[in-house]
Amino acid sequence: MLRRTLLCTAAALLAAPAFAQDAADPVKVGFVFVGPIGDGGWTYEHNAARLAVEEHFGDQVETVYQESVPEGADSERVMTQMALSGADLIFTTSFGYMDPTMNVAAKFPDVKFEHATGYKTAENVANYSARFYEGRAVQGLIAGEMTETNKIGYIGSFPIPEVIRGINAAYLAAKKVNPDVEFNVIWAYTWFDPAKEADAARALIENGADVILQHTDSTAPQAAAAEAGNVITFGQASDMSEYAPMPRVSSIIDNWAPYYIDRVQAVVDGTWESQSVWQGIGDGMVEIGEISDAVPEDVKADALALKEQIASGEVHPFTGPINRQDGTEWLAEGETADDETLLGMDFYVEGLSGDIPD
Template identity: 90%
Template sequence: MLRRTLLCTAAALLAAPALAQDSADPVKVGFVYVGPVGDGGWTYEHDQARQAVEEHFGDQVETVYQESVPEGADAERVMTQMALSGADLIFTTSLGYMDPTMNVAEKFPDVKFEHATGYKTAENVSNYSARFYEGRAVQGLIAGEMTETNTIGYIAPFPVPEVIRGINAAYLAASEVNPEVEFNIVWVNTWFDPAKEADAARALIENGADVILQHTDSTAPHAAAAEAGDVITFGQASDMSEYAPSPRVSSIIDNWAPYYIDRVQAVIDGTWESQSVWQGIEEGMVGIGEITDAVPEEVKADALALKEAIASGETHPFTGPINRQDGSVWLEEGETADDETLLGMDFFVEGLTGEIPN
């Protein structure tokens, strides 16, 4: 009887590592970044979340990262190196990493992958993103109420659904409070290039924009606005508070830390499963940074009210009546856009001028 008990106990101990990560062996977590960790925006916030993972788990976790990795073959090489070096979980943090992530994941079925802002999954690949368009709506309201020239400049990186959603949401919110507003969009074809971003901001300002919105990742547009004077800006992905209280009057803040901690914990516990996650203001993945004193109190109150209405579900930034750019009906009165349409959005709403590049 004693021998049988000992054998059962030994078998249970041998089986335990298959259910959860060996507590004596730290989980190795890799991060692949499209920009430098000091970009002050997108990559900066992802790296802040990586550091939060280290602080939360201590010796249970080892993290590694590679910054400024181009989207494409270089990304696949970096991910492969991380997997070969023993990474248990790899976060790939840019849209253009989607296919490289899928390719590498197929070669390393025992490694877990988390891809940001894409739509593909596999047994060992999850995707996650934030509803940035909710924050863009809040920014658009402030922009629409504060512009004096009725011209708002928008620096756009690539014509992908995430960016198009943001432009549409900002415009709809701005035009609701200011029907005279116009958006001037400059496509820079990069997520991070301070020189291009600064040039785009200057061109927009020269053409009458007194508000600059951006979906690019550097603080260069804020510096250009500060030089010009009488122009306001909004932080992208991070608070960019070094330019507060003006020209940066508020910001969208990407808060990845809770998600990263949760997913690392799942690997430790042996409960990680593939999933698709799209969270917004309500869940805290999208934050609205401090609205500074450069914003009039009544405008600030309107912006905070919109933020709370979005968080509670009372308001959705895409609620009809809304037409497409060509005047055809998209959403009827009271109708709300479904996630499938939003995830594939490839059109401008009525009132926006210019074409979406191919």
């Protein structure tokens, strides 16, 4: 009996240090970024959220990241390396990372993955996105009221539902306050390429646009607008306030930090579960940056009122009557769009010209 007690005590003593070490190990969180962390836009804000995670958790968490990772096979290799290096949770922060995320997650079932702006999930894969279209509606209102040429340029990245929703929301809001407004869309086929973005902005300005909207990530359109003079722009994903009060008159700011902290906490607590999250202005994931003094007070008041109405649910940017581009009815009077349609949006609304590329 004595021998048995001693053996049990010895076994417990041997096991105790190993358990204590495991409990003391920090949770390792990886971030895969499509652009450089200094892009001033999309990736800048994701990295700001990563830094917020570090500040919030301290020694409980270790973060690692890789910036400027192309969508496709390169991203799959980066995710695989992060998983092999001991990451417990990996945030993959661009739409084109969706299938690579699913592929890597299948090989590492004990690693948790969070994919931004996609729609696929698995037991160890969640997805999250922001209702950027709500912010686009506020921008559209300002653009429609401030344009003098009635020509608004829009730089699109890729013709995916997220971007198409934004174009439609901005156009509908602009058209509501200015029936004469016209939109011209140029597709850059990139998330971050300052040279291409600047060229697109210059082409739109040469075509008469005195307002430039963008769904690309650099500040190059702001620089091009500043060169041209008398052209206003809006910050994309981040405040881009270095160009305020002109040409940047406001912005959409992506606030990822609360979500990232919440999901890391779930891993720390052992309560993480797969989910799909789509949050907007009311949830605080989409913020409207400071509206500069270049915006007339009455326009600013209208924009802030719309922001509050969207936040409270009083106004939905896609409320009928709205027709599709070909004139067929989409939403009847008072009807609002359902999330399923919005998530798969692949059409322009009536009044927009041009075709959506395949």
